[in-house]
Every structure is written in structure tokens, then in C-alpha cells.
Amino acid sequence: MGLMSMNDLVEVEGQPLVLNVDLQGEKTLDWAQRNRDELESLVATNGAVLIKGLKVVSTGQFSKLLQTIFQGPLLEYQYRSTPRTGLKGNIYTATEYHASETILQHNENAYSNEWPLRLGFLCMQASPVGGETPIADSCKLYDLIPQEIRDKFESKQLKYVRNYSDVDLPWQEVFQTSDKGEVEAFCRQKNIDFEWLPGDRLRTWQINPASIVHPVSGKKVWFNQAHLFHVSSLGKDMKESLINSLGKEFLPRNVYFGDGSEIDESELQLIRDLNQDLRIKFKWEKHNLMLIDNTRFSHGREPYEGNRKILVGMSAPSGFQSV
Numbered sequence: 001m002g003l004m005s006m007n008d009l010v011e012v013e014g015q016p017l018v019l020n021v022d023l024q025g026e027k028t029l030d031w032a033q034r035n036r037d038e039l040e041s042l043v044a045t046n047g048a049v050l051i052k053g054l055k056v057v058s059t060g061q062f063s064k065l066l067q068t069i070f071q072g073p074l075l076e077y078q079y080r081s082t083p084r085t086g087l088k089g090n091i092y093t094a095t096e097y098h099a100s101e102t103i104l105q106h107n108e109n110a111y112s113n114e115w116p117l118r119l120g121f122l123c124m125q126a127s128p129v130g131g132e133t134p135i136a137d138s139c140k141l142y143d144l145i146p147q148e149i150r151d152k153f154e155s156k157q158l159k160y161v162r163n164y165s166d167v168d169l170p171w172q173e174v175f176q177t178s179d180k181g182e183v184e185a186f187c188r189q190k191n192i193d194f195e196w197l198p199g200d201r202l203r204t205w206q207i208n209p210a211s212i213v214h215p216v217s218g219k220k221v222w223f224n225q226a227h228l229f230h231v232s233s234l235g236k237d238m239k240e241s242l243i244n245s246l247g248k249e250f251l252p253r254n255v256y257f258g259d260g261s262e263i264d265e266s267e268l269q270l271i272r273d274l275n276q277d278l279r280i281k282f283k284w285e286k287h288n289l290m291l292i293d294n295t296r297f298s299h300g301r302e303p304y305e306g307n308r309k310i311l312v313g314m315s316a317p318s319g320f321q322s323v
Helices: 028-046 059-070 138-144 147-156 180-189 236-246 265-277
Strands: 010-012 015-020 048-052 103-106 114-125 135-137 158-164 193-197 201-208 211-213 220-222 253-257 289-293 297-301 309-319
Touching: 015 028, 028 048, 028 059, 028 289, 059 114, 059 309, 103 265, 135 138, 138 220, 138 265, 138 297, 147 211, 147 253, 147 265, 180 193, 289 297
Parallel strands: 015 048
Antiparallel strands: 010 015, 048 289, 103 297, 114 289, 114 309, 135 297, 158 201, 158 253, 193 201, 211 220
């Protein structure tokens, strides 16, 4: 393959996305090394690229492939929000929620003050039914949200509150340590407020912006997880059940405006609906590799049947101080 350009991408639901590759006997890692600058340019320009035609047979090879394409080391999954299994070379399984659940659109780690700029997803086994990983343009989402809602979220910012227990994730899994001193040091370093509660429980909270300016395009991006962290995302019955059994103060995760005031649930639902309308879906095939600009494109997961194995690696650390 010669020089790559946007013209090489096949559209999916109106979005240039698919890059078909014929290795012609060349090894996948050699192909990636030879084309890494053009691949990075495509991701930076287009926001997402789905590559078909590569052959990746192991976790270690996938790790080397992403490090080659992203031209840097892969990141450890810190300050965890969902259950995953860590594999070789900072490769992780995709979020291990039950197959019947939908994972709403989200930008990775947008609840934190640090996040990866680049994500790589590899399909090792496609489910026979469902299991798509939809993507959605967060720049377009920003433009679609009514200005009065945007202004409110941006001026007040967002306060993410987490209570760690067996109901969601214990703090030992989130912080990957059982040493309270290490947890406290991490929180101080990342500007996360914390409080130890009776029964070896932990509560943390952090105030972050609702949007950022994209580092390449200069456009505003809706970049937060308020719609996902808020207890209303669980549905009316689960929300009421958790509040009745735990109390609102002790919910596993919730979000407020930065001043502690409540967020209107109808506004969060509007944001969820807009995100759903923007989704671009494609059917996974074995060895498909999707590269994402995590600042621009959100991702999610559709329910599925049968076996499914999607791996992910993250690279290029960024944060609110960087943008």
C-alpha cells in the first residue's frame, strides 16, 4: 500500500472509517512500522480508523502493534471504573459487564483529570449476535446540546463522587493495591479528595470540567461522564432500589454539579439520547483493529449473545493541564 489518505477510508453510515489492507505476505508489525506516521495522521484527522486485513494472534503482538502505531508505551489502567482483566504488555479485556447489558457511549477516563489520547481495540472473537462497539463524535455532540445546558455544565463543572464496596468495585481493585497509604498518595497526586469511612470503606470525589478544546481541531468537545456516572443511568427501578438500600450519600457512584447541587435528570437523558443518535455501528470481524482519538470519539457496547473477546490498549497520556 502506498501513501494513505482520507480517500482510502470506506464510509460506514456516512463516516469515513474502514481501511482495507492487503499485507501481500508482509508481517503485520513490519507493515505497521512502515506506515505508522500515516496511520497516526489518519487518526488525528479522522478521529477513528477501522483496519481490516491484519493478522494479530497474541496479546503480546497486539501490545507491540499499538506501541508501534502510537509511537509510545501503553498505559496502565489506573483509577479504574469498570472490571477488566489485565493481560500482557498493558493490554486489557474490554469492560466485563454481563452480555445482556448495554454500555453507554463514553470517552475513556473522562471522569478523571487524566485520560489516554489514543485507544486501540482488537477483535479476537466476534460474537455471533450483537456485541458491536459503536462510536460517536463528541464534537458533534457538543454542538447538538442546547447552549443553555452547555453553559450550565461548563460554568458549574462536575463533581464525581464514588463509594467503593462490593456493590460496585472495591477500592483495592480500583487502585490496584491494598495499601491505604498508596491510595492516599495516588489521590493527592491526582487531585482526588478522599475520606475513609467505618468498615474499611473509602469515598472519593473530584471536580472536573464538562468540556475541553480538541488539541488538533480547536473545536469544543463534550468530554465528561455525567450521563454515565449519574444514578439515573441505571434506570428508575435500580436507582430507587440502590437509594433505598444504601442511601444517596453512599451510592457506588454519582455526579453533581461542582457546587454540590443536583443535576436535572431530564438534561442528562437528553445527552444520552443525543449520543445514541450519533452512534456509528459496524460488525466486528476477527483481527479487526480500531484506532480511536479518545478525545474526539466516544465508544460503547451493544448487548450480545455467544462468546466475544475484544482487547484494548491505551496510549498517549493527557489531562486538563495539557489541553
